[in-house]
Amino acid sequence: MSDNQHFEELLESYLRDTASPEEWTLLLKMIQNGEYDDALREKMDAVLAQQDNSLDMSTDRAHDLLYKVLSAEKHTAKLLPLHQSVRKIGRVAAAVILVISLSIAGYFIFNNRTPKEIAQKETQQPPANDLIPGGNKAILTLGSGQKIILNNAPNGQLAHQGNTTIIKADSGKLAYKVSGQAPAEIAYNTLTTPRGGQYQLTLPDGSRAWLNAASSIRYPTAFAANSRRVEITGEVYFEVKHDAAQPFTVAVNGIEVHDLGTAFNIDAYNDESAIKTTLLQGSVRVSQGSVSKVIRPGEQVIVPDNGPLTIRTHVDVDGVIAWKNGLFSMDKTDIKTFMRMVSRWYDVDVEYEGALPGGTISGEAQRSLTFSQIKKVLQLTDIHFRIEGKKLIVSR
Secondary structure: OOHHHHHHHHHHHHHOOOOOHHHHHHHHHHHHHOOOHHHHHHHHHHHHHHOOHHHOOOHHHHHHHHHHHHOOEOOOOOOOOOOOOHHHOOHHHHHHHHHHHHHHOOOEOOOOOOHHHHHHHHHHOOOOOOOOOOEEOOEEEOOOOOEEEOOOOOOEEEEEEOOEEEEEEEOOEEEEEEOOOOOOOOOEEEEEEOOOEEEEEEOOOOOEEEEOOOEEEEEEOOOOOOOEEEEEEEEEEEEOOOOOOOOEEEEEOOEEEEEOOOEEEEEEOOOOOEEEEEEEEOOEEEEEOOEEEEEOOOOEEEEEOOOOOEEEOOOOHHHHOHHHHOEEEEEEEEHHHHHHHHHHHHOOEEEEEOOOOOOEEEEEEEOOOOHHHHHHHHHHHOOEEEEEOOEEEEEO
16 A cells, blocks of 8 residues: 555545544644645545535534644644635535644644643734734623723622622633622623623523623623513623523513523624524524514524514524634635624724625634634635734735
8 A cells, every 4th residue: 555545544534533543643744744735635625526425524523623633733744725715615525624724824633732722822922913812801890880800800709789799700700699689779780892802601690691702791780580681782692590480581782582491692793784593402582573483492583684583493503602612613604704703803903905705614713713823724715814903904
């Protein structure tokens, strides 16, 4: 058997997730060697050309491969550019492409460092003229108007409001603990994340909320006996402590989402064309005026700027909440939609020069990457970028 044939067999085993640890290590060494770049490119071209369903993989599997690649150390191999654009292929093939193309950025699993540790190293010594990813940043505004910058605040007790204690559990987590009955006069707090920020909140009833970048949630320091109501902007994922006697309602831009279950995501950014409520567990009712829809797990209610409520079924819920799990997830996502994600997470203004291609991007990437690492994948779509201070200019 020739060395090229052996390499192809190892790569096939890797893609099918049947490679042994010894085969996995040998494959990485062969890629690092740089002598099999042509064979690697041909294999990827063949996958793209045939769209071979036998190489299909689950989202979890694709995520696992990407995690391995992104958990790794740099190597010096130079891979030749792939002929096909990511925007021209399906999600599965794109996941395979991203595994390989992210290796161009130089990450393989030669040690046990985590993506978080890699991101911390990059943050300490960022490349020149790069954009650093966001992190756990938020501002807590108390009912009195006092503002607490949470990323600068020490862990532990932050404030008392009536019978409620506000605690910063650790970096990225805020919690409320209520003792006794709710007071007659209830204060309202607001948690706000800036662009480049995210935060997790445990509400007074024990329900949890995860805020994406450029989002907010307004809530009482203690809920009334017969209802629970919060208001949000941006994107928030909820895991509600269900109580039929004390219904939980989320209000956003004239829409109300009533919890009939436990876990759902609301995407309501003002610069998006619709408000999307996606259910993971239980059921929720989404109301707009006199019209309401009840959805089940795996379904999504879409409320466009000018149009009626509609229900989308068979939604990729893992992709919807990928941001909560530290990922960018693209599933036939157009360039401008993805660049809005980039703008919010990297705290940068995006401008466009000339006409952009009308295709889409599919795949996943860690949100802990610097933009220069993300850019190496996006450039496979023939799109180019330059950074001028806090401005990202996109062109063909």
